[in-house]
Amino acid sequence: MNRLFFQPHQAGLSKVEAAEHTLRNINPDVSFETHNYNITTMDNFTHFMDRISYGGLEEGMPVDLVLSCVDNFEARMAINTACNELGQIWMESGVSENAVSGHIQLIIPGETACFACAPPLVVAANIDEKTLKREGVCAASLPTTMGVVAGILVQNVLKYLLKFGTVSYYLGYNAMQDFFPTMTMKANPQCNDRHCRRQQEEYKKKEAERPKVEVVEEEEEVVHEDNEWGIELVSEVTDAELQAASGTMPDLPEGITVAYTIPTEDTASGATVEETEQSLEDLMAQMRKL
Numbered sequence: 001m002n003r004l005f006f007q008p009h010q011a012g013l014s015k016v017e018a019a020e021h022t023l024r025n026i027n028p029d030v031s032f033e034t035h036n037y038n039i040t041t042m043d044n045f046t047h048f049m050d051r052i053s054y055g056g057l058e059e060g061m062p063v064d065l066v067l068s069c070v071d072n073f074e075a076r077m078a079i080n081t082a083c084n085e086l087g088q089i090w091m092e093s094g095v096s097e098n099a100v101s102g103h104i105q106l107i108i109p110g111e112t113a114c115f116a117c118a119p120p121l122v123v124a125a126n127i128d129e130k131t132l133k134r135e136g137v138c139a140a141s142l143p144t145t146m147g148v149v150a151g152i153l154v155q156n157v158l159k160y161l162l163k164f165g166t167v168s169y170y171l172g173y174n175a176m177q178d179f180f181p182t183m184t185m186k187a188n189p190q191c192n193d194r195h196c197r198r199q200q201e202e203y204k205k206k207e208a209e210r211p212k213v214e215v216v217e218e219e220e221e222v223v224h225e226d227n228e229w230g231i232e233l234v235s236e237v238t239d240a241e242l243q244a245a246s247g248t249m250p251d252l253p254e255g256i257t258v259a260y261t262i263p264t265e266d267t268a269s270g271a272t273v274e275e276t277e278q279s280l281e282d283l284m285a286q287m288r289k290l
Contacts, residue, residue, distance in 0.1 A: 005019070005022045005023075006018050006019075006022070007022065010022075014036045016034045016035070016036040017034065017036065019034075020032050020034050031057070033051070033055065035047070035048075035051070039075060039078045039079070040074045040075060040078045045078055045082065048078070048082060049082045049085070049086065051063075052066060052082060052083070052086055052088055053086060062086070062088065063088070064161060065089060065090065065091065065157065065160065065161065066079065066083060066088055066089070066090035066091070067090065067091050067093070067153065067157065068090060068091065068092045068093060069093055069150075069153075071094070076092060076094075076115055077115060077116065079092075079115075080092075080107070080114050080115035080116055080193070081116075081193065081195065083107065083109060083114075084109050084114055084116075084193050084195035084196045084199060085195040087109050087110070087199055087202075088109070089106070089107070089108050089109070090107050091104060091105065091106050091107070091153060091156065091157065091160075092104070092105045092107060092115060093105070093149060093150075093153045094149075095145055095146055095149055099142035099145050099146075100142070100145060100174070100175045100176050101145070101172065101173060101174045101175060101176075102145055102146075102148070102149035102172070102173050103149070103170065103171065103172040103173065104149065104152050104153045104156055104168065104170070104171050105169065105170045105171075106156065106160070106167060106168065106169045106170070109195075109196065109199040110187060110196070110198075110199030110200045110201075110202055110203035111186075111187065111203050112169055112184065112185060112186065112187060113185040113186060113187050113188060114187065114191065114193060114196045116191055116192055116193045116196060117185070117187055117188035117191045117193075117196065118185065118188060142175075144175075145173075145175050148173055148175070149173060152171060152173065156168050156171070168182055169182075169183070169184040169185070170182060170183045170184065170185065187199075187200050187203075
């Protein structure tokens with residue numbers, strides 16, 4: 001959160017309480033449930049799992065998605081363990097210690113790599129740490145990076161819940177080079193988390209039981225193949241005229257196009273009006289004498 005929405009009058013409140021107050025003022029129609037505790041302790045971890053299992057909008061139903069926005073390894077491992085045991089889909093997110101890179105990751109227990117399947121993924125920053133760490137300056141205080149990563153996380157959540165677009169399994173952000181790496185990583189069969197290995201076996205069984213879908217290529221039927229009356233569609237402009245009217249397309253990277261093109265200027269010779277130093281009044285006087 002990095003002071004993105006904390007306000008001076010909230011001094012003395014816990015981060016959880018302050019966050020709830022701010023968010024409730026933004027949208028009072030949202031239901032909030034706050035718990036200010038350490039999820040890595042045994043008692044709190046049990047309660048945390050209980051709220052995942054029965055804390056959905058419908059009474060007694062599990063939540064749809066868990067979002068991890070914690071800032072330490074132990075808390076991430078606790079969330080990972082709980083979601084693996086419950087088979088709960090969740091999204092992990094984080095910002096690097098130097099605050100110039102971050103990432104989001106969709107974790108589906110048994111299908112994709114969990115947080116314990118491999119070393120935590122980070123985005124290479126390609127920067128000299130000495131240029132960031134200065135006396136009296138906190139290098140990690142960069143709310144803009146947190147805001148970018150938070151926006152990417154929420155966008156991915158909307159695509160997942162509302163089922164549109166392509167949901168990213170892993171998307172990184174390098175603020176120094178504006179680089180967005182993306183990838184998908186399968187679950188590790190030798191994962192240290194036994195619940196992850198159990199979820200992998202259950203996923204394999206579901207895939208084996210799923211009926212195979214054969215892709216049948218159908219040829220498109222040609223309509224009016226005979227063309228008895230000899231009707232043809234002919235363009236009224238030539239390819240050269242069309243190219244001149246639309247303008248040239250610049251060489252752009254994949255996935256980027258121009259909103260519009262600038263038509264090529266017509267430089268063909270023809271009758272033109274000569275330039276003159278006469279005033280408008282003089283020209284109008286000459287017109288009256290004609």
